Amino acid sequence: MSGATVDIERHKRHILLKEIGGPGVQKLRGAALSMVGAGALGGPCALYLAAAGVGRLEIWDDDVVDRSNLQRQVQFGEGDVGQPKAETLASKLQAAHPDTQVSWHRHRWSESHPLAGDILIDASDNFPTRYALNAAAHASRRALVHGAAAGWSGQVSVFTSGLKPGAPCYRCWVPETPPDAEACDEVGVVGAMTGMVGAAMALETVKLITGAGAPLIGRILLMDGLAGVQRTVKLKADASCSTCGSIHAD
Structure with a gap:
């Protein structure tokens, strides 16, 4: 950050929150x-994480912008x-929030690619990548913030099976x-729902970093945009899970 005065002015709404405060902004x-x-x-x-002042953000994506994305x-x-x-995306984040160091990789992430972050964020759109990220998070003892959206529905959770005893992956x-399961380009989705899920993912990441509140560990937030309701479901660790089951077995 460029200076104490600018820091306080830019982040004062977080500093005013007792759950974040100055120490949380530093985290x-x-x-x-x-x-x-x-x-x-x-x-x-x-966008929300860079605006919150996260220090470093690494982005992986091999796709190009299509008009249907807009x-x-x-x-x-x-x-x-x-x-x-x-x-x-990296260029726009860097221009808007120059204090955040943004790096980017223009290819599809796979298990062979090391991830630099202390927290992993799954904003992918396919099951193979979700499973691979989950395995990487578990093996490296890192938290995984997960989100998904389709149609009028969305879900968000935090998986910490490699960090917290009894936590599911x-x-x-x-x-x-x-x-x-259908490919992302074969199903419809309400744009605002993806925004809600993405914002909720950023919120869970901020909570993990600052220690504020209760992250969605062992729980999953389910959003129903058509009905206008949200509910949280408890998740249990599965002793037969092929990724983390061995640590839950008696």
């Missing part, structure tokens, strides 16, 4: 995050069509790819 400044996905979920999530990926505009998502919740 945000020292945080390093890795986010996979720069689209409908990753965009709003990254209905929900509010970080992009007409002038960005055809441009790589990771680089374009993503595969405890979804053991195998659902038989009716």
Whole structure:
């Protein structure tokens, strides 16, 4: 950050919160995050995290901006069509929030790629990547902030199976790819729902970094946009889980 006066002015609304305060702002400044996905979920999530003053943000995405993305990926505009998502998002974040160090990778993340962040953020749109990120988070003892959206529905959770005894991982919740799973470009989705999920993911990440409140560990927040309701469901660790089951077995 450029100076104490600017810091206080920019972040005073967080400083005023007793759950964050000055120490929490400093924790945000020292945080390093890795986010996979720069689209409908990753965009709003990254915008809020950079605005909160996170120190370092690593972005992975191999896609380019398509006009069909503009209905929900509010970080992009007409002038960005055809441009790589990771680089374009990183450039906009850096311009708006120069105190956040943003790095980007213009290729699909896989298990062979190391992740620099202390917290991992799953803003992907497919099950293979979700499972791979979940396994990486568990093996490296890092928290995984997960979000997903389709149609009028969304979900958000935090998985810490490698960190917290008894905590479930993503595969405890979804053991195998659902038989009716469809590709992202084959289903409709309400743009505002992806924004809600992305913002909730950023909120959970801020809570993890600052120690504020109760993150969604062992719980999943389910959003129903059509009915206008949200509910939280408790998740249990599965002793037969192929990712984390061995640590839960008696």
